[in-house]
Amino acid sequence: MNEAILVSQLTKIYPAAKGKAPVRAVDGINFAVREGEVFGFLGPNGAGKTTTIRMLTGLSRPTAGRACVLGLDLARDVARIKKCIGVVPEVPNLYDELSAFGNLVFAMQLYGVPRAALSARAEALLARFRLSEKRDTPFARLSRGMKRSLTIAVALAHRPPLVFLDEPTTGLDVLSARSLRRTISTLRDEGVTVFLTTHYLGEAERLCDRVALLVGGRIVALDTVEGLKARVQQPPTVEVTLAAADGAVETRRLPTDGDVVAAVRQALAEAEGRAVLDVHTVRPTLEDVFVQLTGLSAEVMLAEKGGKG
């Protein structure tokens, strides 16, 4: 399998502000993204996720290191790279006064989509993202979820084989976020490589083929989700849900030393005659991996964005 992105010792140092030291936002990272995979780039605020995307998309020049995107050298072929990538920024940045259709057409014109194909392709994208009814609505008057959907549609309008998604579900309601996750899965099915930054660990666990954990500008782990989980030396936990006297439910978590049956026996003995509604084992999640490998609490990821994954 070919590499869609190959990064070697990529570094970004922002010059010193008045009375402050220079900021090493990205610190000599190395990784490769395979063609057709969804690659997750996880880390708390300030970890260097967006800076990395800005460098890989030609918006910011690396201080040091090298990167190849779709086989093209970032230092020499940035214009050709731009032609082959789509970017969805964290904050939608389309034109408020242009309609959904107008924004799509303008984006395609910038990328040289033939004039004869503009209208049909824009209509198809609007239909795909369930925005046909909002065809002539100015961007400013769309809901937040629709704005995000249209931003993704615009990023796909010139049919790039590689798409960068920077925190795509941040601030979305549950339904919109779920819809976007479906879109990302569909992109993978279509063979599009997706570079996804997120601070939602559950989202990464569900969507990504491989995940890199970024902390303080450095990659602390990179593997498949299952591979990362296997690194966590933590036996499963047994979770028991009991009916309480007042009709409520009570959930108890019992750690095991590897013997799940013994833990279940103990849980049933402690049920004291109450109905057992559910018993299941809980295996380490990506959250556990994150906590163990970074030394940070998972809340750090959510608290800084003020959202829920």
Place this chain on the structure above:
Amino acid sequence: MLVDDLRGLWAITLKDLRTYYLKPPNISWGILFPFAFVLAFAIRNTGDACSLVPGLLALTVLFATTSMEAIVIVFERRIGALERLLLAPLRLWALLAGKLLGGIVFGLTVALVVLVVALAAYGTGGVSWPLLVLTLLLSAAAFAALGALASVAVSEVFEAQTLANFVRFPMMFLGGVFVPVQDLPRGLQVVARFLPLTYAVEALRIALVGGQLGQAGLHLAILAAFAAALFVLALRILAWRLA
């Protein structure tokens, strides 16, 4: 590569015309503001209102090209839309030229309205059309580049407006619109020679009223130099700000 640049440039121009320029408040600002000034001046000095036409035309081009040009880049930087353009496969000069072309097209369109009114009132005899067209084109280019320079030099929209007015208003009184440059005090005459509006007014006066064509050629060359120098300066500052 050049084809991508030109295609992107044109797309930006059309988009800017649609989203920013062709709005009633902008059109009225571009036309009414210079008209109001010249009308006030003509009422007070009832002598030769016809002699104000070159100045009125130059002033219209100045205000129409810079009205949005002076804020459009800083505005798009603030809302993040400029980043979208920077992600597109076109070079920075093409992006900036696309922004300038929107201002130029709008400035010339508004100037055309003023020109038609002026020629209807004073007749078309003695007008040098090639010189008129060239002067309007180069004036619009120089003023648009001036507006772009104001827009890239600051970080906030209100700062850009302030900076543009800081340049436009002194230029309006020193550029020969109301008072011929040779009638200004000597010190101000020197200042006037550093203003593109001065050359626009003088070249338009030759095109509309008559005069030495060689002198007009010099004015055109200076306007072209202003346009090129201001464009390059704006491009360098923009590149530095985005680095």
